[in-house]
Structures are given as structure tokens and as C-alpha cells.
Amino acid sequence: MEQQQFKIIIADQSHQDFARIICDEMESSAKARGTGIAKRSPEYIQEKMREGKAVIAFTEDGIWAGFCYIETWSHGEYVANSGLIVSPPFRKSGLAKMIKKKIFGLSRTMYPEAKIFGLTTGLAVMKINSELGYEPVTYSELTQDENFWAGCKSCVNYEILMSKERKNCMCTAMLYDPKDHYEPEETTQDFKKHSKLYERFMRIKQWKLLAPFLKHHVEDNGVPVSKEGNGGGQRKSLFHRFHMFFNF
Numbered sequence: 001m002e003q004q005q006f007k008i009i010i011a012d013q014s015h016q017d018f019a020r021i022i023c024d025e026m027e028s029s030a031k032a033r034g035t036g037i038a039k040r041s042p043e044y045i046q047e048k049m050r051e052g053k054a055v056i057a058f059t060e061d062g063i064w065a066g067f068c069y070i071e072t073w074s075h076g077e078y079v080a081n082s083g084l085i086v087s088p089p090f091r092k093s094g095l096a097k098m099i100k101k102k103i104f105g106l107s108r109t110m111y112p113e114a115k116i117f118g119l120t121t122g123l124a125v126m127k128i129n130s131e132l133g134y135e136p137v138t139y140s141e142l143t144q145d146e147n148f149w150a151g152c153k154s155c156v157n158y159e160i161l162m163s164k165e166r167k168n169c170m171c172t173a174m175l176y177d178p179k180d181h182y183e184p185e186e187t188t189q190d191f192k193k194h195s196k197l198y199e200r201f202m203r204i205k206q207w208k209l210l211a212p213f214l215k216h217h218v219e220d221n222g223v224p225v226s227k228e229g230n231g232g233g234q235r236k237s238l239f240h241r242f243h244m245f246f247n248f
């Protein structure tokens with residue numbers, strides 16, 4: 001079968017009519033996955049387009065295929081590439097990877113000093129982020145901007161986030177710090193090497209977080225638990241950082 005070609009461009013006001021279909025797809029995809037999302041309105045998406053803070057993808061025939069946008073927090077100290085969505089017929093053909101690459105480049109150009117971060121429950125997004133040089137971090141390394149965390153209120157897991165005092169939840173946090181980061185080759189290799197374990201860690205973490213809500217007794221699962229904090233000192237290995245998620 002012929003490989004589908006895509007046009008991936010920085011969105012502008014001429015794309016505003018696509019905001020509704022983008023929001024609808026975000027919502028139905030979240031429902032299908034059984035996960036929550038920070039809800040976005042078409043007006044918010046349109047604003048991002050007008051500001052040149054979004055990337056949109058089309059097929060060669062002009063059919064909408066994907067989207068992602070930039071948000072800034074803590075007065076521009078942090079940037080998040082949010083709302084990544086690929087239209088179902090075009091999934092698994094590398095489009096999300098291309099969109100993320102484009103929005104990452106745009107973020108680096110617009111906010112060269114900013115730390116770029118993301119929260120995700122999906123292994124696909126973790127893989128893509130790893131290939132861009134993101135590394136896993138604890139929630140304490142993310143923006144503490146109240147407006148960012150307020151966005152989680154519409155997520156089905158908000159109660160879990162609050163019960164953990166915003167230190168942990170179902171999502172994995174990943175961050176690219178322009179001043180202190182691994183090379184993309186290193187983070188890519190690390191993900192390749194440990195992806196099966198990371199997947200298992202995520203499942204265990206999510207199960208542990210859900211357990212109190214399901215009123216189950218949580219047994220020791222034998223996964224190494226780090227009692228170290230995440231403060232200063234030497235950089236920890238990427239693999240070690242995943243262990244830190246069990247420090248809750």
C-alpha cells in the first residue's frame with residue numbers, strides 16, 4: 001500500500017474552522033481510552049492558531065489529520081506541547097512523531113530558555129518524547145503554576161492526583177531541560193532498552209494508585225522502591241528516574 005504523505009504546518013487563522021473537529025476528536029479519543037483530559041474549547045484552539053502556537057497536519061488532499069499546540073506556564077519558564085491528536089484513519093503511520101517534532105522545534109524557537117514538559121499515560125507518546133530528548137521526571141520538577149494543575153480538574157483521575165498532593169497520578173511526567181539534558185540518542189536508546197519494563201512499571205504504578213479507590217489491599221509488588229528524593233547532587237540515570245515513581 002502506498003505510504004500516505006502529510007503536510008505539517010504551523011497553524012494560523014485560516015485554519016480556525018478545524019477547531020471544532022479537533023476538539024470533538026480529542027474528546028471522543030479520551031472517552032475511547034477511558035482516560036480523562038484537560039478539556040479544551042474550540043475558541044481556545046482558535047486562539048492558539050491565531051497566535052501561531054499550534055501545528056496542524058493535513059493529507060495531500062487537504063483532509064485534517066492531526067494537531068498539537070503550545071502552552072506556557074510559570075511566566076514562560078515552562079512550555080507544554082499539549083493536545084496531541086491524530087485522526088484515527090491516519091494513526092500508526094508516524095504522523096504523531098512528525099507533529100511532535102515540528103511543535104518541539106517551534107517551542108525551542110519561540111521559548112529557547114523554557115523547560116518543555118508533558119504528562120501522558122500513553123506509551124506511544126513516551127516513546128516519541130524519548131526520541132526528542134525528554135527524560136522522565138517526578139511531578140515536583142514540573143511547573144507548579146496553579147493554572148496548569150487546574151486543567152486536570154476535568155480529568156477522571158483528578159481525585160487520585162489530589163489524594164497524592166499533586167506528587168503523582170496516572171500520567172508519567174517527562175521533561176526536556178535546555179540547560180541540562182541527555183542527548184536524544186541517549187534517551188532513545190534508554191527507552192528502547194527498557195520499554196518493556198517501563199510499560200510494566202506504568203501498569204503497576206497505575207494499579208497502585210487506583211487500588212485505594214477500588215478499596216483493595218495493596219500488597220508489596222516486589223518492585224524496587226527508591227526512598228531518595230529528587231533534589232540536587234549527581235544526575236540520576238534515566239532508568240533510576242523511573243524507579244523514583246514508586247516513591248509515593
Ligand SMILES: CC(C)(COP(=O)(O)OP(=O)(O)OC[C@H]1O[C@@H](n2cnc3c(N)ncnc32)[C@H](O)[C@@H]1OP(=O)(O)O)[C@@H](O)C(=O)NCCC(=O)NCCS
Pocket residue numbers: 029030083084085086087090091092093094095096097098119120121122123124125127128
Ligand atoms: C497517541 C497518538 C497521538 C499516536 O499517534 P500516531 O500517529 O499513531 O503515532 P506514530 O505513528 O507517530 O507512532 C509513534 C510510535 O509510537 C508507537 N505507537 C503508536 N500507537 C501506539 C500505541 N497505541 N501503543 C504503543 N505504541 C504505539 C508507534 O509504533 C511508533 O513507534 P515506532 O517508532 O517504533 O514505529 C494517537 O494514537 C492519538 O491521537 N491518540 C488519541 C489521543 C492521545 O492519546 N493523545 C496523546 C495525549 S498525551
